Amino acid sequence: MTRGLLVLEPGPLTLVQDLGRLGLAALGVGQSGAADRGAHRLGARLLAQDETAAALEITFGGLVVRAQGDLTLALTGAEGPATVGNRAVGHRSPFPLRDGEQLAIGTPTTGLRTYLSVRGGVDVPAVLGSRARDTLSGIGPPPLQAGDLLPVGVPPSAFPVVDQAPAPLRFDGTLTLRAWAGPRDDWLADPTTLAAPTWTVSSRSDRVGIRLEGRALERSPERVGRELPSEGVVRGGIQVPAGGDPILFLADHPVTGGYPVVAVVLEPDLDLAAQAVPGQSLRILLVQLQE
Amino acid sequence: MLVEVDGLDQVLALADAVRGAVSAHATGFAGVVDVVPAATTVLVTIGELGDLAALRQALARLASETAVTGPAAVDVTETIEIGVHYDGPDLDEVAELTGLTRRGVVGAHTGQNWRVAFGGFAPGFAYLSGGDCRLRVPRRAGPRTTVPAGSVALADTFSAVYPRPSPGGWQLLGHTTAVLWDVDRDPPALLRPGIAVRFVELQT
Numbered sequence: 001m002t003r004g005l006l007v008l009e010p011g012p013l014t015l016v017q018d019l020g021r022l023g024l025a026a027l028g029v030g031q032s033g034a035a036d037r038g039a040h041r042l043g044a045r046l047l048a049q050d051e052t053a054a055a056l057e058i059t060f061g062g063l064v065v066r067a068q069g070d071l072t073l074a075l076t077g078a079e080g081p082a083t084v085g086n087r088a089v090g091h092r093s094p095f096p097l098r099d100g101e102q103l104a105i106g107t108p109t110t111g112l113r114t115y116l117s118v119r120g121g122v123d124v125p126a127v128l129g130s131r132a133r134d135t136l137s138g139i140g141p142p143p144l145q146a147g148d149l150l151p152v153g154v155p156p157s158a159f160p161v162v163d164q165a166p167a168p169l170r171f172d173g174t175l176t177l178r179a180w181a182g183p184r185d186d187w188l189a190d191p192t193t194l195a196a197p198t199w200t201v202s203s204r205s206d207r208v209g210i211r212l213e214g215r216a217l218e219r220s221p222e223r224v225g226r227e228l229p230s231e232g233v234v235r236g237g238i239q240v241p242a243g244g245d246p247i248l249f250l251a252d253h254p255v256t257g258g259y260p261v262v263a264v265v266l267e268p269d270l271d272l273a274a275q276a277v278p279g280q281s282l283r284i285l286l287v288q289l290q291e
Numbered sequence: 292m293l294v295e296v297d298g299l300d301q302v303l304a305l306a307d308a309v310r311g312a313v314s315a316h317a318t319g320f321a322g323v324v325d326v327v328p329a330a331t332t333v334l335v336t337i338g339e340l341g342d343l344a345a346l347r348q349a350l351a352r353l354a355s356e357t358a359v360t361g362p363a364a365v366d367v368t369e370t371i372e373i374g375v376h377y378d379g380p381d382l383d384e385v386a387e388l389t390g391l392t393r394r395g396v397v398g399a400h401t402g403q404n405w406r407v408a409f410g411g412f413a414p415g416f417a418y419l420s421g422g423d424c425r426l427r428v429p430r431r432a433g434p435r436t437t438v439p440a441g442s443v444a445l446a447d448t449f450s451a452v453y454p455r456p457s458p459g460g461w462q463l464l465g466h467t468t469a470v471l472w473d474v475d476r477d478p479p480a481l482l483r484p485g486i487a488v489r490f491v492e493l494q495t
Contacts, residue, residue: 022338025327027480028410028417127474137414138455139474183293204436208458227429227447230411230418231293232327232334241460243433256329256411258430258446258460 011062043117053121078111184260319349415472
């Protein structure tokens with residue numbers, strides 16, 4: 001019998017993710033991968049396996065799965081109630097899910113995206129070198145549906161040695177994201193205006209990016225009416241269209257864009273950004289690049 | 292690291308040079324994970340093993356050394372016809388911006404062939420250059436959250452076809468049923484360097 005996870009309820013949006021696909025930008029294929037890369041990696045380390053093993057990214061909870069064969073799992077990222085039968089299971093700790101047992105993941109009480117890692121990895125076919133679902137391009141395994149059976153791969157030879165990873169609760173309240181000045185910060189009349197307001201995460205946010213609602217940002221007088229030739233953009237880039245609402249790029253950002261990127265959020269703070277919930281407050285803290 | 296150069300020819304020459312330096316494990320290029328050529332820039336991204344300061348020095352040196360001997364034209368290997376229904380929501384606005392009539396816009400778009408300059412926005416999305424220069428129009432003030440697959444569009448000096456639904460800020464002229472990207476096809480992208488495109492008007 002194949003070891004696997006049978007999906008009973010997929011929740012609002014559950015995707016297979018790993019660390020994504022590199023080196024394909026010239027084809028217009030972005031890296032994609034887990035939005036909260038830190039949570040994904042922690043899940044893999046807790047299960048003593050390679051960080052490139054695929055896991056499930058669960059947005060707003062709601063996933064219910066049943067084990068086929070005996071499995072070892074771990075939950076990282078956004079926390080909320082998680083139960084196996086009538087037993088509560090903790091986050092950031094390997095736990096068994098025996099053949100026939102059912103795991104139900106509730107709506108997170110803090111943060112947005114929960115990661116369910118399984119020892120052996122989610123073993124669906126890779127596309128262009130990765131099992132990540134890129135929601136912008138549609139490359140990779142489709143979003144989970146009830147009835148899907150996800151095969152689980154061969155477990156690694158190393159055994160888990162850590163039974164609990166501590167983590168500070170940091171997704172609540174106003175999130176502060178550190179950012180460097182971007183390549184086109186001279187397109188704003190005053191680049192520091194990005195750091196002044198408290199922004200609100202729009203409900204129109206997704207894996208492509210977080211839309212920041214707040215105030216319209218003015219262009220420098222010499223840039224008004226000018227066009228920026230399309231150029232490569234990076235995850236963490238904050239792009240400002242002429243209409244004003246900034247967009248903070250997440251995992252499924254486009255490879256190139258024609259609106260100026262005025263700041264770039266530091267890599268470690270992107271995991272925090274990936275956990276921002278619509279309606280949450282967010283501030284940008286501009287920091288200097290150390291040379 | 293975003294490198295700004297003068298034009299498309301320099302872009303293609305520098306992108307080639309960077310890829311060569313990466314393959315040869317040249318100093319400063321360790322940890323490079325991708326090279327993204329665009330209209331007037333080359334973006335070089337590094338992973339955790341990369342050193343940003345070393346890359347900056349190495350890129351500055353490489354950029355000044357890279358000679359551009361002439362139009363870096365990749366020879367046209369194939370001309371593809373793409374049939375278009377010119378019924379896009381921005382056709383009137385483009386007519387106004389260009390000073391042409393709707394018929395004039397269609398005539399300009401179909402009357403001169405376009406060339407694939409580079410890819411990037413999405414899988415199968417190719418920036419097409421070299422078309423009628425009267426069709427230079429700005430992007431829309433705010434991107435649409437969804438542009439339908441097959442949309443035929445204009446922005447700056449480029450034209451393009453959206454391979455699948457996605458956010459987009461370009462001016463929409465019409466739509467095509469051509470399949471721009473098929474991950475199961477070999478090659479997956481219809482439009483690649485070396486391809487020229489002739490747009491053909493289809494009557495609805």
